[in-house]
Amino acid sequence: MLYDFKGKEYIDAHSILWVANIGHGRKEIALSCQEQMEKLAYGSLFGGYFNEPAIKLALKLKEIAPAKLQGVFFTSGGSEAVESAIKIARQYHQRKGQLSRVKIISRRESYHGVTWGALSATGLRIYRTPFEPLVPGFLHISPPYCYRCDFGKTYPECKIECAETLEQLIRYEGPKTIAAFIGEPVMSAAGALVAPLEYWNKIQEICRNYGILLIIDEVINAFGRCGYMFASNHYKIKPDLITLAKALTGGYAPMGAVLINKEIMECFQDWMFVHGLTFGGHPVSAIAALKNIEVLEKEKLISKAKDLGKYLLEGLENLKKHKIIGDIRGIGMHTAIEYVKDKKTKEKIKTNLAAKIEESAWKKGIYLCRASIDKTYIAPPLIITKEQINKIIDVLDESIEKAVKDI
Ligand SMILES: Cc1ncc(COP(=O)(O)O)c(C=O)c1O
Structure with a gap:
C-alpha cells in the first residue's frame, strides 16, 4: 500500500516501476541498512579493495544465478549495468584477438536504459529519436510480438521467423563483426511480450553458432517478477552475461549488477576491465x-x-469484453493490456488513452504509475492478496469503461 499527503491509500499495482517486488515498508531491511551505515556507510571497489556486504552479495548472486555464472560487476542501476555488459563484451572479444567484433544486436520495441550504449540498444523510437544519431554499431531485429507480427504470421506456423532474422542479419553484417546480442526474456516496456519457449532456444543456438555473446537483460524480469528467480530459468537460457537492477534491492537502495560467465571472468584475470563506478558495490545497497x-x-x-x-x-482476461482491448498477456506477476482503436483491424490508439485510465484508477485508489499511450502494465508486488488483485481488476474495468465513453 502507498499513501498520499492526505493519507488516502492506494494499492501499488505496478510495484512502482517493477521495483518493489517484496512490497513497501519492510522494517527488517531498513534496520539492516541502518546498522550497515553505522558500521561502514561507504566503501569503494576500486583498486582491488572490497567491502563485506558486496562480497557476500556477489557470493549469493553466484549461488542463485542460472548457468553457473561466476563473476559479478556492481553498478548503481540498470542503464549502467547494460552499459557495463556491452563494454565487457567488447573488451572480451578484443582480448581474444577478435578486434572486429564490436556490434551489438537487440530488438525493436525493446527498452534497455537511457545512457548512450543502453539507449543505442533500446529499440523504442520514442526514447531514441530526440537524441539521434546514437552510437554506431547497434542493430535491431524484429521483436517476438505475436499480437503484431512483423511478418503477418501466427505461432507456431510462423516457425519463429522473428528469431530467424537474427541469423540473416548476422550473415549480412559478417559474423566476425558482432560482439553480442542483448534481450529481455520477457519484453517489459513493449507490454509483457512473452516469447514462445522455442524463440529463445533459437536465439541462443544462433548466438552460439556464430561466437556471439548472449547478454540477458533481467533488470525487470528477475527476482520473482515472472514467477522465477530469473526469467532465464523459464526459457532455459544459459546467458554469458546477465544485467540486473530494480528489484535486486526491492527499491530499498539503488543498485545494479552484471553477472558474468566463467570464460569471460578468466579472460579478465590478468587483464583489467577498464571501467568502474564510484557507487558500484555500495555496502548499504548490498x-x-x-x-x-x-x-x-x-x-x-x-x-x-x-x-x-x-x-x-x-x-484480466475478463476485461477483453471492452471494445478497446486488443490484447492481454503476461507471465507471473508481469502483465500488460494493449488498447486498440479497432479490435478487428488492430488499428493503434493515437491519444494517450492509458494515461486517462491511469488517472481514473488513481482516483479510485489504484496506482498504475507508468501509462504508455496504448498500454497499461499491471505488475503488483509479489505479496499482493487475491482480494487486492480483484480490486485492481474492478477498478480497471470501471476506468476502461469510462475511457471508452469519453473517446
Ligand atoms: C529491461 C531494462 N533494462 C535496463 C533498464 C534501465 O534501468 P535504470 O532505469 O535503472 O537505469 C530498464 C529500466 O526500466 C529496463 O526495464
Whole structure:
C-alpha cells in the first residue's frame, strides 16, 4: 500500500516501476541498512579493495544465478549495468584477438536504459529519436510480438521467423563483426511480450553458432517478477552475461549488477576491465539486496508470484469484453493490456488513452504509475492478496469503461 499527503491509500499495482517486488515498508531491511551505515556507510571497489556486504552479495548472486555464472560487476542501476555488459563484451572479444567484433544486436520495441550504449540498444523510437544519431554499431531485429507480427504470421506456423532474422542479419553484417546480442526474456516496456519457449532456444543456438555473446537483460524480469528467480530459468537460457537492477534491492537502495560467465571472468584475470563506478558495490545497497533476496526466499514469494500471476491474468482476461482491448498477456506477476482503436483491424490508439485510465484508477485508489499511450502494465508486488488483485481488476474495468465513453 502507498499513501498520499492526505493519507488516502492506494494499492501499488505496478510495484512502482517493477521495483518493489517484496512490497513497501519492510522494517527488517531498513534496520539492516541502518546498522550497515553505522558500521561502514561507504566503501569503494576500486583498486582491488572490497567491502563485506558486496562480497557476500556477489557470493549469493553466484549461488542463485542460472548457468553457473561466476563473476559479478556492481553498478548503481540498470542503464549502467547494460552499459557495463556491452563494454565487457567488447573488451572480451578484443582480448581474444577478435578486434572486429564490436556490434551489438537487440530488438525493436525493446527498452534497455537511457545512457548512450543502453539507449543505442533500446529499440523504442520514442526514447531514441530526440537524441539521434546514437552510437554506431547497434542493430535491431524484429521483436517476438505475436499480437503484431512483423511478418503477418501466427505461432507456431510462423516457425519463429522473428528469431530467424537474427541469423540473416548476422550473415549480412559478417559474423566476425558482432560482439553480442542483448534481450529481455520477457519484453517489459513493449507490454509483457512473452516469447514462445522455442524463440529463445533459437536465439541462443544462433548466438552460439556464430561466437556471439548472449547478454540477458533481467533488470525487470528477475527476482520473482515472472514467477522465477530469473526469467532465464523459464526459457532455459544459459546467458554469458546477465544485467540486473530494480528489484535486486526491492527499491530499498539503488543498485545494479552484471553477472558474468566463467570464460569471460578468466579472460579478465590478468587483464583489467577498464571501467568502474564510484557507487558500484555500495555496502548499504548490498545489504538491502541481501536482505531482499532473503525475504524472497523465506516467504516463498517466487512460487507465490507464479500461482497468483495465473489468477491475475485470468482476472484480466475478463476485461477483453471492452471494445478497446486488443490484447492481454503476461507471465507471473508481469502483465500488460494493449488498447486498440479497432479490435478487428488492430488499428493503434493515437491519444494517450492509458494515461486517462491511469488517472481514473488513481482516483479510485489504484496506482498504475507508468501509462504508455496504448498500454497499461499491471505488475503488483509479489505479496499482493487475491482480494487486492480483484480490486485492481474492478477498478480497471470501471476506468476502461469510462475511457471508452469519453473517446
Ligand atoms: C529491461 C531494462 N533494462 C535496463 C533498464 C534501465 O534501468 P535504470 O532505469 O535503472 O537505469 C530498464 C529500466 O526500466 C529496463 O526495464
